[in-house]
Amino acid sequence: MAAPQLLQPNFHVKSSPTEEFEANSPRSISPHTNTEPAKPKYHPLFDSSEADIILSSSDRVWYRIHSFTLRNTSGFFGTLFSLPQPQSSRSCPSSAPFEEDSGVGGSSAEEEKEEEESASPIPTHEASEILTLFLLLLTGKPVPTISSWGSPACRAKLGDPCSSDPALSTSCDVIERVLSLAEMWDAPGPISYIRMGITSPTFLEKDPVRVYAMACHFGWDEARNLAAQHTLTIDLLREEEPTEPEKVIAEPRNPSESDTVDAGSTFASTPSAETAAASSIQRGLERLASKDLLVLLDLRKRRTDNFRMLLNSPVRFSAGNTPDYLCARCGVTQLDNQSWRLLKDALIFEMDRRPLGDQIVGKPVKGLGGADIMNLGAMEWPEAGPCWQARCTKEGCGGLNYDRVATLRQIAYCIDGLPLHIDDFRKC
Template sequence: MAASCYPKIDSALLTRSVVAGSKRFHPEFSFPDADVILRSFEGTLYRIHSYTLRTTSGLFSTMFSLPQPAKCKVESQGQREHKGSGEGGDYEPEEIPIYESDFVVERLLRLLCSIPVPSWESYDDVDRVLTAAEKWDTPGPIASIRAALTCPRLLSSDPLRLYVLAKHFDWKEEAKLASTQTLKLNLHDPIHAPTLARLSSKDLLPLLNLHRKRRDMFKRLIDSPERFTAGNSSTYHCSRCGVTQLDNYTWRELKNAMFAEIDRRPLGDTLGLGVGQLEEWPEATACWKAKCTKEGCDGLNYDRLATLRQIKNCIDLLPSTIDD
């Protein structure tokens, strides 16, 4: 078997030979006048113009500019002369095997050739194609994929994966968007450990800081006597009788429960609402039912709606993205 004319391409793309009984060309990439044939891991062939690869891929631009060994030049010339004089006169370029699946090769070539690309179904698919695009040094496809990642479905489906990609490629705006979306996640949940392990400490720290800042700032706000006078003032008396000093035990229990909740889910969207999970908490029920202990007064210790509104205001004051 003749030696490959593209040994450096084979090495750079982590290739291996694929034995195929019959040649199978991809219908979208079988240009008859193309001068390069790529072979996927599954053995599918992609006939494409070297000009396209050379002008869109830094890897192929470098490899095609390397001088071919003299033996390859002689063999290629002989193939052209032999096939040119035979039936059909078609010259068949040498196949270049590449260690990528059909899915990755097709998606990447569609992006390189400006052919419409189907919608992205998962971050696993995005990851695979981006890895190949980076390996091939193709800035065009990387930019196209970057634009697609901020669609609502992908943005909300796995924001932690988006954050990892954004930090890897130094996409600042996407990293901020992703950091906001991660606020609905508990980063301490073991399910997120494999994804977080892909981040360097330099990139992980801003995300952890955002989650911690929201929790700690929320604690300071709900402990403020200026914002929650009835619950946090040491000498506050019943607003109805003006005699009984309030026992704020139920409010303290509710604050502890809210602190634990925002530590678990820093977004805080379950807090400060008149309906939903907070209203079903036993701590919330006890707090809203707490009354003055003076006989005949029965005044409620806390204004439920005003308290919920102030809790919501506290949530709105919290930082929502990582720092620049």
């Protein structure tokens, strides 16, 4: 007895006469509804008549592919094809040969229709965009740049005949789906290709949390460390700003505006770049296991705690942290360190929010962050001005309480010495 099939082919079952009568009755058919199912289409990149396997996507795109390729690149199909299978379930329709004796060149329309209906594709329940990229990686064909996945240009280059899935709006969305399919089908080739691509600056700077989640899931130590370092440039705990269409309705109209108003524009609210980034961060955190999230938070906390300890050190910042410190010019007046304490609080708050510290020093920290060349760091903060302007209150002295250049240089030294690798704290 043959073993049961792991994947049920998409057979076409002919209805009984009674079912056909009920289906074609006037009460079952709407004059404005097309009851005929959408005709499947073969993907132009996978339409070889020599292939013996057909895969179908969830949006009815068919892919002809050789069973030898699937068997040797996917552990799932290697196991599937090792089981006894009905020959019809793995047959692939091919073009009819030219019949010289009959004088007919190719198959007729009726024969092509019967040939298509006799095909038994293996359903994958994946969108054509995902399945196309996966099969390109599996078969060794040219693949678009991984950073372009999910873009209209990439879909046009792939020649995808169907519309894209609305859920696949970013490159990371597509990458996660391709990785999920590769893991399910036990295909290490696509996984290794993506592993090399996600460590590019494009992904690490744009969406480090989701890269960190993928690296933790597959155990990619190098990618995990790089992604963890890049997460220090963002605020993980910021909340996504909710859209409030009510505010748009409450605003008074400008009488000078045209009376023709788009009905959808009143309630539409375009999310800002910050809102979209917060949403992406939230999705990435939701994908993390508890131990991986704790490792990430531990790195941030250690950097903040060490930075606070260094800022409070009387050795590094003697004028602001030494009790009863006297003015360096007159040597008589005790310094008022209120402005320095306010600046320290602002520095610690910023380090707790974005523990890399590039916004404090106004430049990259060990090659990370600092993309805004116009950012001067703590020099232009409101809390910094009173600190640099603080002077001795003794009449006739007026010496500066703090050396601005030396203080900023010491702050930069403190940030450069903070730990940067998660393996330093990984105990589990």
